[in-house]
Amino acid sequence: MNVLVPIKRVVDYNVKVRVKADNSGVDLANVKMSMNPFCEIAVEEAVRLKEKGVASEIVVVTIGPNTAQEQLRTALALGADRAILVESADELNSLAVAKLLKAVVEKEQPQLVILGKQAIDSDNNQTGQMLGALTGYAQGTFASKVEVAGDKVNVTREIDGGLQTVALNLPAIVTTDLRLNEPRYASLPNIMKAKKKPLDVVTPDALGVSTASTVKTLKVEAPAARSAGIKVKSVAELVEKLKNEAKVI
Amino acid sequence: MTILVIAEHTNAALAAATLNTVAAAAKIGGDIHVLVAGAACGAAAEAAAKVAGVAKVLVADNAAYAHQLPENVAPLVAELGKGYSHILAAATSNGKNILPRVAAQLDVDQISEIIAVESADTFKRPIYAGNAIATVQSSAAVKVITVRSTGFDPIAAEGGSAAVEAVSGSADAGKSAFVGEELAKSDRPELTAAKIVVSGGRGMQNGDNFKHLYALADKLGAAVGASRAAVDAGFVPNDMQVGQTGKIVAPQLYIAVGISGAIQHLAGMKDSKVIVAINKDEEAPIFQVADYGLVGDLFELVPELTGML
Numbered sequence: 250m251n252v253l254v255p256i257k258r259v260v261d262y263n264v265k266v267r268v269k270a271d272n273s274g275v276d277l278a279n280v281k282m283s284m285n286p287f288c289e290i291a292v293e294e295a296v297r298l299k300e301k302g303v304a305s306e307i308v309v310v311t312i313g314p315n316t317a318q319e320q321l322r323t324a325l326a327l328g329a330d331r332a333i334l335v336e337s338a339d340e341l342n343s344l345a346v347a348k349l350l351k352a353v354v355e356k357e358q359p360q361l362v363i364l365g366k367q368a369i370d371s372d373n374n375q376t377g378q379m380l381g382a383l384t385g386y387a388q389g390t391f392a393s394k395v396e397v398a399g400d401k402v403n404v405t406r407e408i409d410g411g412l413q414t415v416a417l418n419l420p421a422i423v424t425t426d427l428r429l430n431e432p433r434y435a436s437l438p439n440i441m442k443a444k445k446k447p448l449d450v451v452t453p454d455a456l457g458v459s460t461a462s463t464v465k466t467l468k469v470e471a472p473a474a475r476s477a478g479i480k481v482k483s484v485a486e487l488v489e490k491l492k493n494e495a496k497v498i
Numbered sequence: 499m500t501i502l503v504i505a506e507h508t509n510a511a512l513a514a515a516t517l518n519t520v521a522a523a524a525k526i527g528g529d530i531h532v533l534v535a536g537a538a539c540g541a542a543a544e545a546a547a548k549v550a551g552v553a554k555v556l557v558a559d560n561a562a563y564a565h566q567l568p569e570n571v572a573p574l575v576a577e578l579g580k581g582y583s584h585i586l587a588a589a590t591s592n593g594k595n596i597l598p599r600v601a602a603q604l605d606v607d608q609i610s611e612i613i614a615v616e617s618a619d620t621f622k623r624p625i626y627a628g629n630a631i632a633t634v635q636s637s638a639a640v641k642v643i644t645v646r647s648t649g650f651d652p653i654a655a656e657g658g659s660a661a662v663e664a665v666s667g668s669a670d671a672g673k674s675a676f677v678g679e680e681l682a683k684s685d686r687p688e689l690t691a692a693k694i695v696v697s698g699g700r701g702m703q704n705g706d707n708f709k710h711l712y713a714l715a716d717k718l719g720a721a722v723g724a725s726r727a728a729v730d731a732g733f734v735p736n737d738m739q740v741g742q743t744g745k746i747v748a749p750q751l752y753i754a755v756g757i758s759g760a761i762q763h764l765a766g767m768k769d770s771k772v773i774v775a776i777n778k779d780e781e782a783p784i785f786q787v788a789d790y791g792l793v794g795d796l797f798e799l800v801p802e803l804t805g806m807l
Contacts, residue, residue, distance in 0.1 A: 265761065266626045275630050343598070344607045369742065372625055373610045378568065378598035387569050387673035390595050393736070403677065408591040409690075409745070411681040411737050415567065417674045427726070427743050428736055463638035464607040467620065470631050475768065478789040480780075484802045487774065487792055495772045495789065497694070497751040498718060498807070 250360035250397075250419070252295045252304045255350050256288035256324055258317040259370040272468040284320045287365025289327075290425040293432040294395060295363055296328035303397050304361070306330050310353050312346050314338050318448060325443035326435035332448040335456065343371075345453075345460035347379035352456035354384055359420065361402065366391050366424040377424035387417035391426040499528030499618060502579055503552075504587040504596070507534060507542035509564070512549070514691045515588035517652035520549055522645040523586050524653060525615040529553045532660070533578060535571050535667065537564035547662050550654040558667040565676040566592055572599035574667045579604060579640055583618070589644040589746075597644050606638035611746075613649030627742045627765035647690060648748035648769060682735045686712075689738065692721035694751045695767070697740055700727035701756020701777065701796055708734060710800045711755060717807045723747065723767075725757045741766035756796050759784025776800065 260266055261281040269276050284292075298304040309324040310333040311317045321332035335349050354362060367374035381388035389395070389404030393412065396403045397419075405414045407426045435443070453460050481487045491498045501523045506513040516532070523530045530551055534543040535558040543557040556578065562570045579585045579600060587593035589611045601608035613631075614622040620635045621643065689695065696715045698708055708722070715722045723740040724733065740747055742765035752770035757763060759775070759782055767773070768787055775788035776796050785791045792799060 260626070262762070266629050268630050275626060342607050344602060344605075347602060367743075370626055372627065372742070373608075374594050375598035375601070375608050375610060378595065379602035379608075381568070382572060382599040382602035385673075388595075388599070389674075390568075391591060406591075407736055408679070409737060411679065411735065413565070413679040414677040415565075415674050416677050418672075428730070462607055464609060464634050464636045467633045467635050469625070470633070472624070472628060472631050472768075475773075475787050475789075478773070478785070478787075478791060480785070480791040480793060484792065484799055484806060487790055488803065488806050490790055491751070491772070491774070495751070497772050 250304055251306045251308065251357065252298060253354060253357055253359035253362045254291050254295045254307060254309045254324065254329065255362070255364050255376070256292065256309055256311050256320055257285045257368045258282050258311060258313050258320045259285045259368055262286055262369055268469055268471040272470055274469050284323055285365050285368045287367060287425050289432040290427065290429050291363040291365050292324045292327050292329060293430045294425060297430065298397065299328065308333065308357055308359070310335065310350065312337055312341060312349050321448055322443050323435060325446045326440045327433060331446060334448065334450045335453060336450055337453055337460065339460065341460050342462045342464055343373050343375035343379055345462060346376050347383055348458045349453055349456055349460070350376070350380050351383040352458050354380070361397070361420065362422045364422070364424045366426055377422050381422045386420050386422050388422045389415055389417050390424045392423050393426050393428045395423055395429065499583040501526055501528050501530050501584040501586060502582040503530060503532045504575060504585065504593065505532050505534045505542065505546050506588045506590055506592055507536060507539060509536045509539045510541050512542050512545040514652065514688065515590050515647045516546070517549065517655055518647040518650045519586050519588045519645045520551060521650040521653040522612065522615060523584070524551050526584055526618050528583065531556060533558065533575065535563040535566070535574055537561050543662055545655070547660040548656050548658050550657040552658045552660040555660050555662045556665045557662060558665050560667040562670040563667060566596065567674050567676060568596045568599045569671040569673045571596050572603060573671065575600045576603035578665065582640060584641045584643060586643050586645055589646050593644050597642060601642040604640050604642065606640055606642055607636065608642045608644070609634055609636060610644050611646040612643055613646050627761050628768060629761070646746060648746055682737050686715060687719065687721045689721045689723055689740070690745050690747055693749055694718045694720035695723050695747050695749045696720045696753045696755065697723035697725065697757060698728055698733070698755050699725035699757030700731065702728060702733055705733040710797070714800055714804045717804055725763050754784050754788070755800060757784055758782045759787065
């Protein structure tokens with residue numbers, strides 16, 4: 250079966266972002282960008298399904314600026330077969346992304362779509378679920394285990410109180426949680442080979458999708474800074490401070 | 499304006515997060531209706547009717563909603579939600595699972611994890627692991643929103659007397675089925691609702707050593723959490739994880755033991771009122787957010803602290 254893996258180019262998770270002085274957003278000029286960590290897990294899961302003989306072809310897709318080709322090449326180096334870039338310079342909301350992905354799903358007809366559960370920049374946790382609604386496919390969100398069995402996929406999900414397993418009819422949508430797998434690194438020969446793999450570039454207009462949004466960001470501020478704390482010398486001093494100064498115990 | 503709040507419940511009881519979500523709805527203003535969708539969920543519906551400020555409780559009691567499968571619940575919420583100005587759910591694993599599906603069915607954007615209500619159409623939400631706070635405005639006909647519980651003080655669970663009305667739901671969509679679940683058992687307070695949280699990280703070295711934290715937590719009546727490092731190393735189950743990808747907590751007191759304080763962990767706890775860090779590395783980033791820091795060996799300090807309480 251074919252697997253589609255949507256990925257996102259985001260600021261590297263180790264970067265401590267700074268809010269712009271004019272409060273229009275965070276400063277992303279000259280900041281290291283990477284593939285969203287949850288998307289790496291999604292690519293890894295697709296590659297493992299291929300290695301097990303379950304998946305036949307892996308297509309990776311991203312929606313973003315031209316520079317997002319770097320992340321597509323990374324995914325190709327990790328084992329994806331071909332890539333699609335839906336080029337859009339604007340920052341799009343999840344619904345617009347889901348609509349674009351739906352157009353790609355209709356074209357590619359994957360049996361399984363694997364996305365990350367959330368992007369670490371917008372922290373929305375929406376796209377996979379929205380794609381589920383638009384395509385009418387079942388969804389297995391926050392997956393920590395994925396097993397394809399015949400025309401169904403069993404997904405073990407991380408829920409607030411523990412784990413839950415659901416059986417979904419294929420085609421289905423899965424969003425990855427951190428514990429699904431440990432993503433591999435791309436080897437140098439594979440990075441070289443990835444340069445020759447096919448990468449198509451399309452536009453939202455070509456897919457016939459409007460990316461208009463009903464939500465706009467008015468401003469972005471730095472969170473309130475915590476006032477500097479103190480180091481205490483002993484446990485006795487700590488207990489005394491918690492009891493008498495902070496009054497929390 | 500009428501607001502629909504999707505109740506978080508276990509069929510038998512209402513989850514605490516629902517009270518925070520109703521509090522957010524009260525800040526928006528307008529009539530508040532609560533939807534309890536489940537199977538044999540009469541008790542949860544009764545509890546919802548008693549919540550202060552709730553005008554009406556809609557009960558969709560149907561076997562198809564027993565495990566809140568989004569393929570079944572989302573169409574119900576989308577259909578009911580059309581007449582409302584806002585649809586709110588708690589940003590729990592359940593709310594996050596269902597609500598974006600509802601929003602897409604209604605063809606509107608969703609606003610995730612709001613921490614403040616500025617006005618009926620303007621909200622604040624954290625982005626970049628809590629390193630920036632965005633103020634967003636929605637012009638959608640139906641505003642679909644998940645609410646971060648720690649951003650709102652819970653509304654009183656008693657004092658209301660809402661009318662309870664049964665609504666008919668759709669049948670099972672037949673796309674998904676519940677197979678089973680494995681819930682972690684704990685007698686301690688629930689992590690997201692606890693007044694005090696004691697968390698351990700990689701510095702705990704193994705799962706057995708968490709007994710020091712359990713002893714401390716039991717003295718304080720606290721919940722026990724963990725960093726991702728501790729969960730990945732298999733010390734404790736993943737539902738104990740505090741952070742961007744785990745649970746968001748904002749207790750009165752958060753005690754971080756053997757936790758370095760990575761960005762992703764801070765995203766889950768930096769709104770705690772008082773933070774205490776116990777770590778042997780005095781350069782650890784956790785000390786930059788801690789109100790009280792104690793540098794030293796946790797295996798000596800934690801039992802000493804437990805003994806003094």
